Amino acid sequence: MPPDIACGRLSDDMLARNFADAHPGLTAEQAALEADRCFYCYDAPCIEACPTDIDIPRFIKAIASKNTAGAARTILQSNILGGSCARVCPTEILCEQKCVHTAIETHKPVRIGALQRFATDWQMAQPAHPFGRAAPTGRHVAVMGAGPAGLACAHRLAMLGHDVTLYDRHTRPGGLNEYGVAAYKLADDFAQKEIDFLFAIGGITYRGGTVLGETLSLATLRQEHDAVFLAIGLSGVRALGLPDESIHGVQDAVAFIEDLRSQPLATTPVGRRVVVIGGGNTAIDAAVQARRLGAEEVTLVYRRGEATMSATEVERDWAQTNGVTLRLWAAPIRLETEAGALTGVTFRRTDPPSVSGTLPGMPPQAPPAEFTLGADMVLKAIGQVFIPDPIAQDQILVENGRLVVDEKGRTTLGGVYAGGDCTAGEDLTVAAVRDGREAAKAIHDDLTLTDLSSSRTGAP
Amino acid sequence: MADLRTNFAGITSPNPFWLASAPPTDKEYNVRRAYEAGWGGVVWKTLGEDPPVVNLSSRYGALQFEGKRLMGLNNIELISDRPLATNIAEIKRVKRDFPDRALIVSLMVPCEEHRWKAILPLIEETGADGIELNFGCPHGMSERNMGSAVGQVPEYVEMVTRWCKQNTRMPVIVKLTPNVTNILMPARAARRGGADAVSLINTIQSVIGVDLDAMAPMPVVGGKGTHGGYCGPAVKPIALRMIGEIARDPEMAGIPISGMGGISNWRDSAEFLAMGSSALQVCTAAMHYGFRIVEDMIDGLSNWMDSKEYATLPDLSGRAVSRFVPWNQLNMKFRTIAQIDQESCVGCGLCHIACEDTSHQAIAKSTGPNRREYSVIDEECVGCNLCAHVCPVDECITMTPQPVDGEMTWLEHPLNPHRLSA
Ligand SMILES: Cc1cc2nc3c(=O)[nH]c(=O)nc-3n(C[C@H](O)[C@H](O)[C@H](O)COP(=O)(O)OP(=O)(O)OC[C@H]3O[C@@H](n4cnc5c(N)ncnc54)[C@H](O)[C@@H]3O)c2cc1C
Ligand SMILES: Cc1cc2nc3c(=O)[nH]c(=O)nc-3n(C[C@H](O)[C@H](O)[C@H](O)COP(=O)(O)O)c2cc1C
Ligand code: SF4
Ligand code: SF4
Ligand code: SF4
Numbered sequence: 001m002p003p004d005i006a007c008g009r010l011s012d013d014m015l016a017r018n019f020a021d022a023h024p025g026l027t028a029e030q031a032a033l034e035a036d037r038c039f040y041c042y043d044a045p046c047i048e049a050c051p052t053d054i055d056i057p058r059f060i061k062a063i064a065s066k067n068t069a070g071a072a073r074t075i076l077q078s079n080i081l082g083g084s085c086a087r088v089c090p091t092e093i094l095c096e097q098k099c100v101h102t103a104i105e106t107h108k109p110v111r112i113g114a115l116q117r118f119a120t121d122w123q124m125a126q127p128a129h130p131f132g133r134a135a136p137t138g139r140h141v142a143v144m145g146a147g148p149a150g151l152a153c154a155h156r157l158a159m160l161g162h163d164v165t166l167y168d169r170h171t172r173p174g175g176l177n178e179y180g181v182a183a184y185k186l187a188d189d190f191a192q193k194e195i196d197f198l199f200a201i202g203g204i205t206y207r208g209g210t211v212l213g214e215t216l217s218l219a220t221l222r223q224e225h226d227a228v229f230l231a232i233g234l235s236g237v238r239a240l241g242l243p244d245e246s247i248h249g250v251q252d253a254v255a256f257i258e259d260l261r262s263q264p265l266a267t268t269p270v271g272r273r274v275v276v277i278g279g280g281n282t283a284i285d286a287a288v289q290a291r292r293l294g295a296e297e298v299t300l301v302y303r304r305g306e307a308t309m310s311a312t313e314v315e316r317d318w319a320q321t322n323g324v325t326l327r328l329w330a331a332p333i334r335l336e337t338e339a340g341a342l343t344g345v346t347f348r349r350t351d352p353p354s355v356s357g358t359l360p361g362m363p364p365q366a367p368p369a370e371f372t373l374g375a376d377m378v379l380k381a382i383g384q385v386f387i388p389d390p391i392a393q394d395q396i397l398v399e400n401g402r403l404v405v406d407e408k409g410r411t412t413l414g415g416v417y418a419g420g421d422c423t424a425g426e427d428l429t430v431a432a433v434r435d436g437r438e439a440a441k442a443i444h445d446d447l448t449l450t451d452l453s454s455s456r457t458g459a460p
Numbered sequence: 461m462a463d464l465r466t467n468f469a470g471i472t473s474p475n476p477f478w479l480a481s482a483p484p485t486d487k488e489y490n491v492r493r494a495y496e497a498g499w500g501g502v503v504w505k506t507l508g509e510d511p512p513v514v515n516l517s518s519r520y521g522a523l524q525f526e527g528k529r530l531m532g533l534n535n536i537e538l539i540s541d542r543p544l545a546t547n548i549a550e551i552k553r554v555k556r557d558f559p560d561r562a563l564i565v566s567l568m569v570p571c572e573e574h575r576w577k578a579i580l581p582l583i584e585e586t587g588a589d590g591i592e593l594n595f596g597c598p599h600g601m602s603e604r605n606m607g608s609a610v611g612q613v614p615e616y617v618e619m620v621t622r623w624c625k626q627n628t629r630m631p632v633i634v635k636l637t638p639n640v641t642n643i644l645m646p647a648r649a650a651r652r653g654g655a656d657a658v659s660l661i662n663t664i665q666s667v668i669g670v671d672l673d674a675m676a677p678m679p680v681v682g683g684k685g686t687h688g689g690y691c692g693p694a695v696k697p698i699a700l701r702m703i704g705e706i707a708r709d710p711e712m713a714g715i716p717i718s719g720m721g722g723i724s725n726w727r728d729s730a731e732f733l734a735m736g737s738s739a740l741q742v743c744t745a746a747m748h749y750g751f752r753i754v755e756d757m758i759d760g761l762s763n764w765m766d767s768k769e770y771a772t773l774p775d776l777s778g779r780a781v782s783r784f785v786p787w788n789q790l791n792m793k794f795r796t797i798a799q800i801d802q803e804s805c806v807g808c809g810l811c812h813i814a815c816e817d818t819s820h821q822a823i824a825k826s827t828g829p830n831r832r833e834y835s836v837i838d839e840e841c842v843g844c845n846l847c848a849h850v851c852p853v854d855e856c857i858t859m860t861p862q863p864v865d866g867e868m869t870w871l872e873h874p875l876n877p878h879r880l881s882a
Contacts, residue, residue, distance in 0.1 A: 036527035039852045042809030045831060064526065100806040103831070104853065 003249040003342045003376035004272040009294025015265040018292035022184040023087075023114070031118040035064035038110045041100055046112060049098035051426070051434045052079035056095060060115055072123035073130050075116055079437070080155045081148050083124060083194050084177050085430045086117035088185050090281070092314045094430070124193065129200040134161035139447050142167065142225040144212050147175020148429045149231035149420025151198055152436030153443075158203035160444045165225070167210040175233055177429065179258040182285040183265075184292070213390030222415055227443045230391070230403065230411070230418040231436060234384035234427070240277065244335045245380075249342035253278065253286035253381035260289060271377025273297040275345050276324075277332055278381030279309035284316070286379045287324040298324045299373055303331040303350050336372060344374040386422050400424065409439035410446075417443055462765035463772045464758065466500060466562075468739040469631045469657040469716045471589045473500035473562035476733070476773060477754050480720050480741035481506050481566035481592060481635075484751070486540065488550035492557075497751035498758060501562025503659075503741060506539035506594045507547050507583075508568050509575065513538040513600075521668030521678040523694060532694035533744045534668040536679065536686055538600045539568055544582070551586040564633065568594040568606050571616060573623045580628040590630050593620060595646070596637035596662025598689045608662070611637035614649035621653025633718060636660040636702075638695075643702040648711050658706065659718035659741060661699045663689025692744035696722030700735050704784040707736025725753075726760025734780040738773065788870040795862045796843040798822070798836045804856040807831035811847035811857060819846050 038060040046056045054075050062071035075082040091113040099109030123130060139162045143150045146168035154164045172178055177191040210216050212232060221228045237252045239245055260268040270293040276283050279302035287300045302309055305328050329351035336344040348370050388398050397404040397412040402424045409417045419435025421427045464475040478501035479485050479494050486505040494502055515537055523532035540547060555563045565588045569575040583591055595617055597607030610616045624632045634650035638661040650658055667687050669678045677685030699721025706712050719737030723729055724745040732740055745753050770776040812834050815823040822840035826833045848857040870876050
């Protein structure tokens, strides 16, 4: 019998509800109340915890004084994707974790993310783009990859007066904002709305359907532009390394999410019983979205304990309140099949003996060393990797599986910069935005401060 | 339980909390509800002559601060806008039904003796316990030569007070306006006129804000605004100062003071009593929350008095007056310095930036293992208290008095060119 994988397990209505905005925006009244909680700290610790170092007290003070335009500008000049960051940032490990209110009452920081969303939503509802462009420099920069890093870089370059061509292999720009992040975090086509807003600055030409290393080489890019920014993210995923991994029903979690983000929910197939393997946010997102598509049983299995899971506590709670079962200390050893069809996954317990049987909901007697979970669908979420193939022909240093850059985002190849997930550092939207912005500044400085006027990116 | 019974210029009430003459005491309906809620007394909304005044629509403006409503309230209302006879009849009924509560009638008629002579018997006949002369209303009525137009001229204050004393046996309380440079001038004039007591403060002339769309002062009445009278928590410091000045003035010695202006809770009440009041009046706090706020005022004051072993109001009244002195009598050798409790500090940096930018650069900043750390540089701290006031954490910064070596006031200070030689 083939595994039970089907579309339309829930009514359209139910699906619409399940994938609506998970945390709707604050009303003006709520924002005013929340903004008044902020102490307006000096040298505020929350700023330091924001990778894009948004001046948080300043923008919150502006919301409190009903200077919403000023609040939005303060946010967006540090982080042009402030709207999506307000929705997707794990604030519990960033700005809000450092909010001094948590020292008075744990778990009661000022809701910085929600306030940021309030201000940026206001801005996006205005007809005019808040930033202008500097006088044209006559320079032309190529940005490869239209995820958060590429978008932030393109916008800042445009602001500084450069012309930008933004390439991506997808038809729609946005990167993981468009097809990776959980649907209910960026509901109502927010990613595209934000891109329209961002492009409104002018000077950015988007060319989708361009594949670096296939339809366009880095060498050509360098020849035709004054600088190149690489922001191609992580296009590979780790495999479990088990036999039959390509069997029907076993899928990469990112591919599953991309499917559901790029087609109507009613036509996105999901298993009746889903097992997700991994301990990061991708695993959580895949598990929760599988549930919300109508999977009856979703189990997330992670090979170690909560302490080493990269999913935050908030995300683990979110998974559990969504009816996902978390099983820790177990590693997959075998995909179970019957007549060539997937039936389940067998795990071996990895727990140190002291941990056995102490987990909530587990039987008190010593558990067997192996157990099998029946599954119609197995989603693999054990990490993404950088695939260097597109730049294999170029003299760029890759180390520990990521492009090597200096503190300004320069790669080892002249005129070529990189940032976002394809370089080392935290794989977060907000970190990608910072990389893009900083690389744009470096490109600008390098192009305008040094005399490169006669040449293209240095290719002879 | 502390005994809160009050005897104010011979007028008794079960507690010192009276509602000030204002909308809460405008008519029988409100006053009955107030008494039922526990108020010890009321000063009836100011009565004038018939025909009654006409009030406008759009009457109040408010000062809000960082999310707090009604830090200050301003109004452009006039005195009672109901016929005199209606008020008189209601006062009579209410007083009959609540004989143990104080009922004072506030009055304002033009500065002619026959007019006062005419109204006083009508009031006396209601059985009210006393009258309060409204020499304070700073808007509308003052333009008609009443209210603060009288209160600002000591001679008028004295004259009208005397007329009243000569024409009634009811106790006369003179309600003073704060819209003067020296509160002692009208206060002493009242006493010369024979006043049995004074009450203060009435409202302060103010423009509460500007409507930036209408481009007119608020509250906007059909496109324009006017100045109003300001009261509520924000005026408390002004009231306390004026009450203290009267209480310590030898010429005013012994005169009962009914204190008001920003009293919002039992603690404010205790402060007003300590500064020399022997009864209290409240308006804005009741307008903000309703009559029920008196419950905590009574309860809180009584609990606090128990904890301090003040058995009766006279034990407490005026306790702080002898310590309210001119600047030149303060000890210049006294020194206090800020102390930060590192346990409760959350690292917000507000103390540092306040001191660094606007005070004496006496709070140093460093980076600790978990948070920014702030510490007082004792030698630089002048003891201004600013940091303790800006710190958002209660009792995190304490001002700590240092051992004092003797006493020296400015009068004796070597740097004082006018020093008194010993
Ligand atoms: C499932 C999932 C959920 C996530 N949820 C969150 C979250 O909630 N919060 C958060 O902060 N972060 C989250 N992240 C991480 C976040 O999405 C990334 O850190 C961020 O998108 C990185 O931005 P980027 O621009 O570097 O790369 P990407 O967003 O990956 O964009 C790279 C772009 O390059 C293009 N590209 C790749 N190769 C080529 C090529 N050869 N030629 C042309 N174009 C190419 C891709 O099409 C893509 O558009 C999540 C990630 C995943 C996978
Ligand atoms: C709307 C309003 C109307 C007032 N009307 C009078 C009045 O008719 N007669 C009077 O003596 N004082 C009047 N006052 C002043 C109050 O009696 C009182 O002196 C003042 O509000 C200060 O007290 P508070 O800070 O508790 O409000 C009025 C105050 C307000 C707010
Ligand atoms: S730490 Fe918290 S209170 Fe302080 S500025 Fe940041 S958000 Fe405001
Ligand atoms: S409080 Fe509001 S409803 Fe009541 S009279 Fe005033 S404006 Fe009207
Ligand atoms: S103001 Fe208070 S909480 Fe803030 S840093 Fe200073 S002592 Fe600490």
